[in-house]
Amino acid sequence: MEYTRENISTKLRNHGINPTHQRIEIAHALFSRHEHLSADQVMAIVNTRHAETSKATVYNTLRLFLEKGMIRELVVDPTKIFFDPNTTPHHHMYEVDTGRLSDIHGDIQITGLPPLPPGLVTEGVDLIVRVRHAS
Amino acid sequence: MEYTRENISTKLRNHGINPTHQRIEIAHALFSRHEHLSADQVMAIVNTRHAETSKATVYNTLRLFLEKGMIRELVVDPTKIFFDPNTTPHHHMYEVDTGRLSDIHGDIQITGLPPLPPGLVTEGVDLIVRVRHAS
DNA sequence: AGGATAATTAGACAAAGTCTAGTATTTTGT
DNA sequence: ACAAAATACTAGACTTTGTCTAATTATCCT
Ligand SMILES: [Mn+2]
Ligand SMILES: [Mn+2]
Ligand SMILES: [Zn+2]
Ligand SMILES: [Zn+2]
Numbered sequence: 001m002e003y004t005r006e007n008i009s010t011k012l013r014n015h016g017i018n019p020t021h022q023r024i025e026i027a028h029a030l031f032s033r034h035e036h037l038s039a040d041q042v043m044a045i046v047n048t049r050h051a052e053t054s055k056a057t058v059y060n061t062l063r064l065f066l067e068k069g070m071i072r073e074l075v076v077d078p079t080k081i082f083f084d085p086n087t088t089p090h091h092h093m094y095e096v097d098t099g100r101l102s103d104i105h106g107d108i109q110i111t112g113l114p115p116l117p118p119g120l121v122t123e124g125v126d127l128i129v130r131v132r133h134a135s
Numbered sequence: 136m137e138y139t140r141e142n143i144s145t146k147l148r149n150h151g152i153n154p155t156h157q158r159i160e161i162a163h164a165l166f167s168r169h170e171h172l173s174a175d176q177v178m179a180i181v182n183t184r185h186a187e188t189s190k191a192t193v194y195n196t197l198r199l200f201l202e203k204g205m206i207r208e209l210v211v212d213p214t215k216i217f218f219d220p221n222t223t224p225h226h227h228m229y230e231v232d233t234g235r236l237s238d239i240h241g242d243i244q245i246t247g248l249p250p251l252p253p254g255l256v257t258e259g260v261d262l263i264v265r266v267r268h269a270s
Numbered sequence: 271a272g273g274a275t276a277a278t279t280a281g282a283c284a285a286a287g288t289c290t291a292g293t294a295t296t297t298t299g300t
Numbered sequence: 301a302c303a304a305a306a307t308a309c310t311a312g313a314c315t316t317t318g319t320c321t322a323a324t325t326a327t328c329c330t
Contacts, residue, residue, distance in 0.1 A: 020295085020308065039286075054310045059287065075213050079318085080286065096258055104249065112243040116266060123231055123265040130258040131251060155277065155326085174318080189279045194318065214287085215317065 003032045015068040022046075022053045026061045027070075036074060036082040036092075036101045076101060076128055091127040104129065138167045150203040157181075157188045161196045162205075171209060171217040171227075171236045211236060211263055226262040239264065 001007070008027045009019040017023060029045040030037060037045070043058045062083055065071045074082040076094050082101055091104045108127065116122065136142070143162045144154040152158060164180040165172060172180070174193055181188045197218055200206045209217040211229050217236055226239045243262065251257065 018296085018307080022309070056288085056311080057309055060309085073213070075211060078208075078210050078216050081213050095255070106247050106249045108245065108247040110243065110245050110262065112241050113264065114239065114241045119269055120230070120266040121269050123267050126261075126263045126265060127245065128261045128263075129248065130261060131255040132258050134254055134256050153276075153327090157278070175316095191280080191319085192278055195278085 003028060011070070015065075015070045017064060017068055017070070022057050023061055023064075025053060026058060027065070030065075030071060030083060030085040034085065036084050038080045038082055040080065042083070072124075074101065074126070089125075091129070093129045093131055095132065096130050097132045138163060146205070150200075150205045152199060152203055152205070157192050158196055158199075160188060161193065162200070165200075165206060165218060165220040169220065171219050173215045173217055175215065177218070207259075209236065209261070224260075226264070228264045228266055230267065231265050232267045 005024055005028070008024050008031065011031075012019040012023060012027060025046045026042055029042050039058055039062055042062065043053070043055060046053045046058065062071070065083075066073055069087060072084040072087045074084050074092065076082060076092065077099060086103070091108055092101055093104050094101050104127075110125065110127065113125075140159055140163070143159050143166065146166075147154040147158060147162060160181045161177060164177050174197055177197065178188070178190060178193045181193065197206070200218075201208055204222060207219040207222045209219050209227065211217060211227065212234060221238070226243055228237050228239050229235070239262075245260065245262065248260075
């Protein structure tokens with residue numbers, strides 16, 4: 001699938017989001033790469049050519065995409081949040097010494113989780129394998 | 136096991152940590168409760184009676200305990216780190232709407248993890264079940 | 271005791287993220 | 301097409317978590 005401006009506009013509309021210039025730019029930054037990006041990185045990408053999008057808009061828009069379920073938030077680095085354009089269930093590997101974050105592919109099974117206390121619903125199950133480069 | 140000052144001093148020495156007044160207070164805050172605490176909460180607990188321990192010392196000491204493997208760090212809340220006095224492998228449940236963090240007990244098995252790329256070693260596997268209170 | 275070393279401190283600083291109040295753009299209704 | 305209303309964007313102040321520095325204090329050793 002190609003991430004043209006037109007396709008991205010459609011995707012935004014499908015999620016109930018009004019496709020504005022800034023929102024298209026931010027969505028494009030996230031979906032055309034297949035990486036996990038921080039708000040700061042999104043900000044930098046979107047403003048490479050010439051400054052067009054403010055910090056407030058980057059943060060607001062990422063929140064909006066999250067609420068609408070278009071992206072996913074990863075809390076894995078103590079200093080910043082990463083945003084993941086892939087919302088299908090998958091797990092992550094985090095290199096603690098370099099800060100690199102990548103997907104784990106394969107058929108991972110988690111068994112033995114006790115039932116939830118009543119009144120609680122699962123929002124997601126995050127599995128993070130923390131690794132580091134050998135001595 | 137009782138967490139007297141004496142027992143805590145011994146525990147610190149066993150981890151190669153010089154037991155000072157502040158370090159004993161901080162360790163006591165963590166180990167006498169069986170909760171996951173943020174730096175801020177540790178700070179508040181340690182300084183309830185009268186201010187005795189500075190912010191710098193709280194942060195430095197928590198880092199030190201971490202390095203020495205006496206406590207564990209949990210990156211789960213986007214705004215702050217939690218410290219866990221329980222270093223044995225176990226997993227967590229995080230209530231996203233209240234910020235409450237608790238242990239998951241039971242025999243959880245994770246299968247199907249692909250082998251690590253060469254040169255990388257596992258530091259830990261964190262499983263976080265994110266839950267929220269039903270609508 | 272006295273010198274060396276280790277630990278603590280106040281407060282400046284940094285970075286991520288939020289908020290506000292004003293401006294610009296887009297949409298809606300006629 | 302036009303005006304009014306609603307939505308979106310912005311600069312920059314502000315907040316919070318955490319780090320750093322340089323000076324002070326406590327501890328250790330002979
Ligand atoms: Mn940055
Ligand atoms: Mn706090
Ligand atoms: Zn991912
Ligand atoms: Zn725990």
